[in-house]
Amino acid sequence: MKQVIIATKNIGKAREFQELLEKKGIEVKSLLDFPNCPDVEETGSTFAENAVLKAEAMAHYFHAIVIADDSGLSIDALDGRPGVYSARYAGEEKNDQKNIAKVLEELKGIPFEKRTARFHCALAVAAPGRRTTVVEGTCEGYITEVPKGENGFGYDPIFYVPQKGKTMAELSKEEKNQISHRAKALAKLEKQWDEIINDKE
Numbered sequence: 001m002k003q004v005i006i007a008t009k010n011i012g013k014a015r016e017f018q019e020l021l022e023k024k025g026i027e028v029k030s031l032l033d034f035p036n037c038p039d040v041e042e043t044g045s046t047f048a049e050n051a052v053l054k055a056e057a058m059a060h061y062f063h064a065i066v067i068a069d070d071s072g073l074s075i076d077a078l079d080g081r082p083g084v085y086s087a088r089y090a091g092e093e094k095n096d097q098k099n100i101a102k103v104l105e106e107l108k109g110i111p112f113e114k115r116t117a118r119f120h121c122a123l124a125v126a127a128p129g130r131r132t133t134v135v136e137g138t139c140e141g142y143i144t145e146v147p148k149g150e151n152g153f154g155y156d157p158i159f160y161v162p163q164k165g166k167t168m169a170e171l172s173k174e175e176k177n178q179i180s181h182r183a184k185a186l187a188k189l190e191k192q193w194d195e196i197i198n199d200k201e
């Protein structure tokens with residue numbers, strides 16, 4: 001079966017890549033399948049820089065072609081925060097509930113029309129001896145006043161998607177995959193698929 005390594009330890013992301021790529025007959029391996037692989041420090045100041053750091057480190061570790069995802073939420077009323085710090089916004093332990101609570105507290109009193117935000121996703125493709133490439137996707141929305149919905153991960157329960165009239169966490173996985181920042185970025189890798197996929201049959 002054709003296979004691709006996604007350099008992420010985030011189970012929410014890994015599941016979405018699985019859903020997006022199984023249609024193409026591609027099996028997704030994530031870093032959760034390789035518990036001994038090292039952590040990569042995300043020291044970049046942009047999503048693209050962090051995606052490249054993760055992809056190149058893991059390409060070196062696996063001696064293989066890998067895709068890394070760096071993503072997050074950018075809120076206009078908070079000058080773009082949490083941005084590249086989205087995963088750890090309320091502390092190093094990466095707690096989605098605490099991150100949501102912190103954002104809602106910071107946005108208290110700000111009316112709905114000023115709660116504009118977007119999800120970003122940068123995907124970097126790297127391999128030893130290969131020039132790293134980066135693609136990006138975004139998804140526009142508004143931050144709600146209370147969380148709603150059970151699906152997805154991260155900030156999905158407070159991210160309202162106007163074109164669907166629901167929060168991201170109220171969408172089915174198929175609906176999220178039609179409009180998400182991750183799906184849009186992944187679609188831009190279309191032309192590189194033949195090269196990215198390792199035929200391990």
Ligand SMILES: O=c1[nH]c(=O)c2ncn([C@@H]3O[C@H](COP(=O)(O)OP(=O)(O)OP(=O)(O)O)[C@@H](O)[C@H]3O)c2[nH]1
Nearest residue numbers: 008009010069070071072073086087153154155156
């Ligand atoms: O509601 C959400 N829906 C999404 O679709 C989404 N995509 C990203 N995010 C948030 O942004 C952080 C990424 O940070 P991040 O790219 O460093 O990933 P991470 O540290 O969780 O895992 P890794 O891939 O680095 O191993 C995540 O933790 C989430 O908080 C999302 N939130």
Ligand SMILES: [Mg+2]
Nearest residue numbers: 010042070087
């Ligand atoms: Mg991370």
